[in-house]
Amino acid sequence: MSMHPDISTMASPVPARIQPVQLPRLPPAYIPRVRLSTRLHASEARLRLLCSPAGFGKSVLLNECARQAPLDTQVVWLDLAGRSLAVDDFLRLLAAALHHPIADGVSLDAFIERLATRQTPLWLMLDDYPREPDPALDACFDRLLEQSSESIKWWVSSRLQPAWNLPRLLLQGDLCELEAEDLALDADELTALLERHRLKVPQKSRELLLHHSEGWLAGVCLLLMHADEHTLRERMEGGTLFLRDYIQREVLNPLPEELRTALFSLVHLPRFSASLCEHVLQGGGASLLTQLRTRQLFIRPLDSCGEWFRVWRPLAQVLPRLPDAVPPTQIYVRACQWFAGQGLLCEAVEHALLARQPEVAANYLQRFGQEQLLVGRNVSQFLRWRNELPHDLFASTPRLIMLQGWALIICARLDEAETCVADLAHFLPQPEAHRQVQLLAHWQALTGVLQRQRGYRSARVHCLEALGALNPKAWSQRALCHQTLAQHALAEGKLDEAEVQISEGLRLSRLNGSLIFETLINLDRIHLLDMIGESDRALELADQALLHLQGSVKQSPVLGRLLLLRGLLLASQGRDAESAQAYLQGSKEAEDSEDAHTIFGFLGLSELATRAGEVSVAFQRLREAERLMQWRHVPEVRYQSLIQFATGGLWLRQGDLVRAREAFEQVAAHYRSGELLPPSACYDLLPRLRRYMALIDLLEGNGARAIEDLRVLRQECAAVGLRKFACECRFTLAEALLVAGEDGEAERELREAVAEAEPMKLMRPLLELQQRKPEWIRQALPARRSQAPAPMPMGGTPAPAPERSSQGSPLSLREQTVLSLIAQGCSNQEIAEQLFISLHTVKTHARRINTKLGVARRTQAVAMAKSMGLVS
Numbered sequence: 001m002s003m004h005p006d007i008s009t010m011a012s013p014v015p016a017r018i019q020p021v022q023l024p025r026l027p028p029a030y031i032p033r034v035r036l037s038t039r040l041h042a043s044e045a046r047l048r049l050l051c052s053p054a055g056f057g058k059s060v061l062l063n064e065c066a067r068q069a070p071l072d073t074q075v076v077w078l079d080l081a082g083r084s085l086a087v088d089d090f091l092r093l094l095a096a097a098l099h100h101p102i103a104d105g106v107s108l109d110a111f112i113e114r115l116a117t118r119q120t121p122l123w124l125m126l127d128d129y130p131r132e133p134d135p136a137l138d139a140c141f142d143r144l145l146e147q148s149s150e151s152i153k154w155w156v157s158s159r160l161q162p163a164w165n166l167p168r169l170l171l172q173g174d175l176c177e178l179e180a181e182d183l184a185l186d187a188d189e190l191t192a193l194l195e196r197h198r199l200k201v202p203q204k205s206r207e208l209l210l211h212h213s214e215g216w217l218a219g220v221c222l223l224l225m226h227a228d229e230h231t232l233r234e235r236m237e238g239g240t241l242f243l244r245d246y247i248q249r250e251v252l253n254p255l256p257e258e259l260r261t262a263l264f265s266l267v268h269l270p271r272f273s274a275s276l277c278e279h280v281l282q283g284g285g286a287s288l289l290t291q292l293r294t295r296q297l298f299i300r301p302l303d304s305c306g307e308w309f310r311v312w313r314p315l316a317q318v319l320p321r322l323p324d325a326v327p328p329t330q331i332y333v334r335a336c337q338w339f340a341g342q343g344l345l346c347e348a349v350e351h352a353l354l355a356r357q358p359e360v361a362a363n364y365l366q367r368f369g370q371e372q373l374l375v376g377r378n379v380s381q382f383l384r385w386r387n388e389l390p391h392d393l394f395a396s397t398p399r400l401i402m403l404q405g406w407a408l409i410i411c412a413r414l415d416e417a418e419t420c421v422a423d424l425a426h427f428l429p430q431p432e433a434h435r436q437v438q439l440l441a442h443w444q445a446l447t448g449v450l451q452r453q454r455g456y457r458s459a460r461v462h463c464l465e466a467l468g469a470l471n472p473k474a475w476s477q478r479a480l481c482h483q484t485l486a487q488h489a490l491a492e493g494k495l496d497e498a499e500v501q502i503s504e505g506l507r508l509s510r511l512n513g514s515l516i517f518e519t520l521i522n523l524d525r526i527h528l529l530d531m532i533g534e535s536d537r538a539l540e541l542a543d544q545a546l547l548h549l550q551g552s553v554k555q556s557p558v559l560g561r562l563l564l565l566r567g568l569l570l571a572s573q574g575r576d577a578e579s580a581q582a583y584l585q586g587s588k589e590a591e592d593s594e595d596a597h598t599i600f601g602f603l604g605l606s607e608l609a610t611r612a613g614e615v616s617v618a619f620q621r622l623r624e625a626e627r628l629m630q631w632r633h634v635p636e637v638r639y640q641s642l643i644q645f646a647t648g649g650l651w652l653r654q655g656d657l658v659r660a661r662e663a664f665e666q667v668a669a670h671y672r673s674g675e676l677l678p679p680s681a682c683y684d685l686l687p688r689l690r691r692y693m694a695l696i697d698l699l700e701g702n703g704a705r706a707i708e709d710l711r712v713l714r715q716e717c718a719a720v721g722l723r724k725f726a727c728e729c730r731f732t733l734a735e736a737l738l739v740a741g742e743d744g745e746a747e748r749e750l751r752e753a754v755a756e757a758e759p760m761k762l763m764r765p766l767l768e769l770q771q772r773k774p775e776w777i778r779q780a781l782p783a784r785r786s787q788a789p790a791p792m793p794m795g796g797t798p799a800p801a802p803e804r805s806s807q808g809s810p811l812s813l814r815e816q817t818v819l820s821l822i823a824q825g826c827s828n829q830e831i832a833e834q835l836f837i838s839l840h841t842v843k844t845h846a847r848r849i850n851t852k853l854g855v856a857r858r859t860q861a862v863a864m865a866k867s868m869g870l871v872s
Helices: 034-042 058-066 087-097 108-116 135-147 166-172 187-196 203-213 217-224 229-238 241-252 257-266 274-280 285-294 313-321 329-341 345-354 358-365 378-388 398-410 414-427 433-454 459-469 475-492 495-511 515-531 535-550 557-572 576-592 598-611 615-631 636-654 657-671 685-699 703-720 723-739 743-760 764-772 774-780 813-823 828-835 839-853 858-867
Strands: 047-051 074-079 122-129 152-158 175-178 299-301 309-311
Touching: 034 058, 034 175, 047 058, 058 122, 058 152, 074 087, 087 108, 087 135, 108 135, 166 175, 187 203, 187 217, 203 217, 203 229, 203 313, 217 229, 217 241, 241 313, 257 274, 257 285, 257 313, 274 285, 274 329, 285 299, 309 313, 329 345, 329 358, 345 358, 345 378, 358 378, 358 398, 378 398, 398 414, 398 433, 414 433, 433 459, 433 475, 433 636, 459 475, 475 495, 475 515, 495 515, 515 535, 515 557, 515 723, 535 557, 535 813, 557 576, 557 598, 576 598, 598 615, 598 636, 615 636, 636 657, 636 685, 657 685, 685 703, 685 723, 703 723, 723 743, 723 764, 743 764, 743 774, 764 774, 813 828, 813 839, 813 858, 828 839, 839 858
Parallel strands: 047 152, 047 175, 074 122, 122 152
Antiparallel strands: 299 309
16 A cells, blocks of 8 residues: 555545645554554445554554555644544634534534535544543544535544444445554564564463563563563562553552552452342442443453453553452352352352451352263363361261262272262261261262272272162262263173173163263263274264264363264274374363373373374373373273274384383283273273284294184174174184185185174274285285275374265265165154154254155155165
């Protein structure tokens, strides 16, 4: 855009001579705001409004834009200085700036008529619009904007949110508004500002400065004044005299007393709403919040609904240090009362602790349930409170002791959990028989879940006895007992029993309207479906649960576990890129919640790295897993065998049979006594261990023993319904037969294994075999070479291939099932009930079927499918 050497204040249609406008000088530390000026210049709106608190560089940005005006545009700069103006005074100032003085008594209509006849381009730049609300002035400006000539563009900076008809202007395309979030410095602008101050600040310190200042230009400049990199961090925490003086003069002094007091009070609250303000500020709080927001006083929204707010960080850090600061105790007490009344117990506890009322905090803690521990970061927060409160207080009631136990179990801090549960003995005997029975039942439920985490078979007895005594109202404890019994059955290979326990746990969760408990127990149903070879159903249930849970909670250890399980399912199908993404998301979610299931993210990513040939990365993932478990004080019984098993798998793929056998024998020794069962989410650990040991025998030349062991193992797994792992054994058996020289039988086993694997979408064993015997796979399965994905580097993105069934159909197996039911005349609801899926999922399948078959209606889909031989 060309620069005009002379920017005129003359507003006459045909100026005789262009005269320079008197613009304010740019500050010494001025940096161009190119991203903002470009946005403003590119807009065709009639009004450019810069609305933010003091110190965001509104005037300087207007100045910058004025200096970039097009050649044919005249600019009028009017500094209103934020002072209150009557309508007549405002019009006189505006007319004088336009060099069209008006006499007393000249009407607004007459002045608007002059502006309406303007033909040549004109920018009217009004800097620092009056800071006090004035309905008459706002109505006047609304008319000026609406009825003035299209050739006039209005540029306004304001600390106050003007009461103009902004929604209408926005809908008409006549408004381009920049707010505080837009005007805040970004990383590049901060770097430029530091260079202007000749400060060399490390990247981490720059990020910290941007975080603390939230891009507040004036705040950053005042912090940087006479600073060096050593004093900058100290200034960020406490501010400077210049910054405190600026806030006092520019933010606080212009405020009425009640607004100043409200701001000093709200600065102590991490978040607040209109209702909370009404309670904390004791009457009129909602109105005060509205006034603070209207005045653009550093009140930042926390959600898109405009319900929750907070004070901007730089102000929140400085105000409590000023002489007029409000003592926070009563603020915290009232906030605690309000949050408790809303059922927001975490925040009620937090504010009780801030008010130094630990007894009140402990009282609110007793209202927690197991379900609340599974939401957000409540587990880690609960355990932090456990460290902050006196031990005697936290162990003062059985309820608090049991909540500690459940929280510690989620984090797999099992030693601490046992010590904690032992404190229940201090409350025995109870004064009444039924209370005695219930306390013992709760102890047994806790002990059963705890022993399951350690892998003890005795967990089953404790959970069964707990279920026999627990009050029906203790539904969450009963549901956890059913889940523990299901996990115990899965680890023993008793799949029918596991299904019964899972169904009962789900029933309790649904009857009590707990989506998070339903999802928690569904994790084991997904494992069960995967173990029996129902890969499509397992992944569908995982996706469905993920969709429901993400719509209900923002963060939860259950969400992390679900993502990690989804990563496992995708990995078994050879969808490595999607699997890696799920593992990474799940690991972050689990780690944020301090959930010990984080280890499965490391294990999964290690396997994917191995598959991609990145062995050093794979070993590094295992070391990271072990380090994290040690930092979290997770007992070795919970994770050591898993890491040893994964390490053995790595050595095996490397061809180091000695180290592989050593690692696997350590795992075998751990379970040899028969007293321990595999951990949750690794129910088939022992069959996998036997398969790997047989594979080592095979590679060491003991083929006959390997063949015998594999046949026995496959038969045992098939007998109990472990179809997926039985299929994996068949792949290994085919390899063993090939090594033994039985080529024909080997090829038959391979083809049968592939035929079994296809409907299960089981790619992992074929990929492993392909790595060891690539030439044989190419010869034995020539028609399937293009279908077996090659190992892919981590982070790679394969081209999406159409999902096909084993018959070459364009439809997946689940879609073919849905289509066959449609062909039978079933409604969507009937299909959902028959397949145990949601109505939404049925409709999604139906849409995909229509798309793949190139039709618009279900009747056409059936006709097309019949012509293709997909349905009879």
